Amino acid sequence: MSPIMVMLFGSISASSDLFAHLWATVxxxxxxxxxxxxxxxxxxxxxxxxxxxxxxxxxxxxxxxxxxxxxxxxxxxxxxxxxxxxxxxxxxxxxxxxxxxxxxxxxxxxxxxxxxxxxxxxxxxxxxxxxxxxxxxxxxxxxxxxxxxxxxxxxxxxxxxxxxxxxxxxxxxxxxxxxxxxxxxxxxxxxxxxxxxxxxNTLTTAIYDTWLGYSDFAAANALASVLMLFILFIVVAEQRARAGQLHQSSRPNTQHQRKQLSxxxxxxxxxxxxxxxxxxxxxxxxxxxxxxxxxADYNQLVALIATGKNSIEIATYSATIATLIALMLALFQRLHQSRGRMIPVQISGFGYAIPGTVLAMAMLATFGPLDHVINDVAKAFDFKAPGLILSGTVFAIVFAFVVRFSAIANGTINAGISQIPKSLDLAPSSLGVKTLPAIFRVHLPLLKSSILVAWLLVFVEAMKELPAVLLLRPFNFETLSTQIYQLISDERLEQGALGAILIVLFGLLPIIFLNRQKDSQ
Structure with missing residues (x-):
């Protein structure tokens, strides 16, 4: 949440003249x-x-x-x-x-x-x-x-x-x-x-154009804040639409005959x-x-290997970190008895409601000043300035992905852990087994499928994500999504067809896995 708050406060310093011009025109x-x-x-x-x-x-x-x-x-x-x-x-x-x-x-x-x-x-x-x-x-x-x-x-x-x-x-x-x-x-x-x-022309394109076209980061933050208000309205409206609705029986009869079509x-x-x-x-x-x-030709294949490696590397880091965080939060919520045990999961789930463009703006608004502080401190102690170690590296992309896609991992892990009977939480302690060994011997083996599904879903979303990577990537750093976007912009998708097929194939992995898992039940 802190990057979003930094972005919101940064939008206050937006140029009133430029914002007024945008409001009066487009x-x-x-x-x-x-x-x-x-x-x-x-x-x-x-x-x-x-x-x-x-x-x-x-x-x-x-x-x-x-x-x-x-x-x-x-x-x-x-x-x-x-x-x-x-x-x-x-x-x-x-x-x-x-x-x-x-x-x-x-x-x-x-x-x-x-x-x-x-x-x-x-x-x-x-x-x-x-x-x-x-x-x-x-x-x-x-x-x-x-x-x-x-x-x-x-x-x-x-x-x-x-x-x-x-x-x-x-x-x-x-x-x-x-x-x-x-x-x-x-x-x-x-x-x-x-x-x-x-x-x-939508608010996402306006954010991008205002920052790169007008070179006004504060005004872009202001536009991102407007988009966040729309997202917040949708989330609140959806929650209010479901408020007060009664659920069915906890043990419904789901056996039925299908309607016979003519x-x-x-x-x-x-x-x-x-x-x-x-x-x-x-x-x-x-x-x-x-x-x-x-x-397709040899040069495309060479370029595909380099960009594909970057995409897989970022997606792997993001999926692993997001899944580990989701697993820890789910176990904390399940095994801890404090009243606030739900708060960490709820906060970590907010990220998925934030558009990639807005999240990238928030990351830059937060990590950019931090990089400058780190460099100033290094110079004050006569050390060599490290440069952009947060906002100008892959770290920013992975951080944004973890924030944005943690909700997917949270939902999958929580759905899996809810299927584990509560009695299995108490059985190990009755046999003298402590909490940590019980997690590795009982909960993790039962959550194996949910962990794999959560990892696959975050991996695929990270492979496909474009706006955040487009704004946060270091110089001369391309992923499959950014490479295909550049080729599409130049009306040359034919040269990136192999990379596009690779993204689609990765996207099929969780669908195939979930289907096979359903058939085996």
Whole structure:
């Protein structure tokens, strides 16, 4: 929290003239675009994720077992990659419009209408295609864990099957839907590369442009503070939406018969689900593989090894540290009896709500002055100045990643430790085993799967993260995400297709692991 407080106080020193100029010219448009984009992405994610979750969990849809995990695959695809690939596909010079002009003998754009993907609507569709799995996964889990006795009771009271779903099942899933939509909205507000490529000016692009374009760090801090207010509003609204809601029975009856779809319903349901899989993952990965085959060469492979090593190194450090911290906090919360044992976990979870751009600004606002103090102290004692050891090294990136992604590790570890019976906490002490040996002999072996999932999830998020790395990286330091971003900016993604495929493959690891773990249960 301290870097955020430093950033907020630093924003007070922002130039009133520049901020007034921004407010009088472009800032209202940036705020409006940010809110509109967040609304449309949340709405589209709801329209994609909730019906898909209902079809997979409630019906006998064909290939339901395969679609169950295929619908999670878009999570492995960074939104900025999909944005470039779809722009290249549907732009005026792209293959789709060229084919249409050939078929119908159209000569110019005046001869026909074709949608412009580089708009706020296009950005919303692209982001929703890779974000809806958050809504799908949480909502599907909520549907599957509902007490079927409640649905049977509604049927006995005269409700039809459709009415039972809309009046009982869907309201019971509302907390999961609210959490997932809040998560999707926060990720949308934090997006930088997609909106910049689509020329949609939002607060994240305003922060970046104000700092690097106007060279006004204080004004950029002020804009970051505005974005943080929007994030805080979303978090509070989501918590208030779930406040006071009653939970189901602690031992629900989850056994039920799936709704039998007719042939026409099967066709419609299958088209809908397979469209999401195809548009969100299969088509982009096919386009990337085609680019890699057509344009890959030895020089790309050499560059890929160097940047891939940097990405894996940073992601490994971040995942290991975040998982260890989450494990210690979860064990402290479980085994300690103090009233404040929940506070550390809650504080560490705030970081995920902070956009990468804002977090990078907070890191620079904190570590920059600290570096200067360290150098001044070194000079005062006639030592050689160490230079930028905090803000100008990989340390800042890893620190930002640990702050931002600790919530993911916390949630995974806490979910695992909640499945361990409380009696196992007391059994070792009754046999004379102290707390620390009991943790290594009892808790850690039982948490092995949760620890691995937490590590994989943080590792993948760190591999994909762009804004924080873009602002915090040292000179001449590239990762896969920054390299691909630079190539996309130069309209040369073909030269980075191998690196993009590598990011996607790493993103598939937790999905594959979770699916295999589910099948083995």
């Amino acid at each position: 800032l209202p448009e940036y705020i409006r675009n940010t809110l509109v984009l967040g609304f449309w992405v949340a709405l589209l994610s709801f329209c994609f994720g909730v019906p898909a979750a209902a079809l997979i969990s409630q019906t006998n849809i064909v290939m339901g077992k395969q679609l169950r995990w295929l619908l999670m695959l878009p999570l492995a695809m960074p939104a900025y990659l999909v944005a470039y690939l779809y722009t290249d596909l549907f732009d005026y010079a792209g293959p789709v419009q060229r084919l249409l002009r050939t078929w119908f003998n159209w000569q110019s754009p005046n001869d026909y209408y074709f949608f412009d993907i580089r708009t706020i609507g296009g950005a919303a569709i692209v982001i929703a295609l890779v974000m809806f799995p958050y809504v799908y996964m949480l909502t599907r889990t909520a549907f599957e864990q509902q007490d079927r006795n409640l649905l049977r009771a509604s049927r006995l009271l005269g409700c039809t099957e459709r009415q039972s779903f809309y009046q009982v099942a869907l309201p019971l899933a509302r907390p999961a839907i609210a959490v997932s939509l809040a998560l999707v909205t926060m990720e949308t507000l934090a997006d930088f590369a997609t909106v910049q490529y689509f020329a949609v 042939v026409v319903q099967q066709i419609i349901a299958s088209i809908f689900c397979w469209f999401l899989v195809f548009a969100g993952f299969l088509l982009p990965i096919i386009l990337l593989l085609t680019m890699a085959i057509d344009y």
